[in-house]
Amino acid sequence: DAKTTQPTSMDCAEGRAANLPCNHSTISGNEYVYWYRQIHSQGPQYIIHGLKNNETNEMASLIITEDRKSSTLILPHATLRDTAVYYCIVRADNAGNMLTFGGGTRLMVKP
């Protein structure tokens, strides 16, 4: 699976949009971009995923560049409960393929 690069940490003001970037310049055509988050040592929580097109769900939006070499996770109105480590993962469509977690971005939402 392609390697991802994320900033180590970011701050965001409560109520503002949080934009978390991820670089995956070696991504292959069949690899999806996944975002998970982990709140204070709880089990990772799925947020969103996409292949080529931008995606939106009740939690977040995922913007993937046209060349697919980078993406941005957007939390439109961050709250204190969104403070967590956010993991960007690229994953190929192989049966039983694992999720490879890197260091992630530690997002701190401040009042």
Place this chain on the structure above:
Amino acid sequence: NAGVTQTPKFRVLKTGQSMTLLCAQDMNHEYMYWYRQDPGMGLRLIHYSVGEGTTAKGEVPDGYNVSRLKKQNFLLGLESAAPSQTSVYFCASSWSGGAADTQYFGPGTRLTVL
């Protein structure tokens, strides 16, 4: 619908002791996974299963054994615990192993080996 549950939540072992961690899911998922997470690190896959009666090695399988006798349960065993196995263990499940599929995680088991 409880999702993915793990038993126990916490455990302290002495070096050389054995134990079994239990993972249960009620979503009728075919695939199940065991990960470990060391302090300040991301998750690493230990073993996984693509269906009842099957298991396969992940990234860090040494020192662990697994069994999937029932579709809803995935057991992780430590035969002779070592301090290096002090970690948080997470179980996950998914419908399939495909890239378009989502893995759902349990709350974790915090294991300390003295």
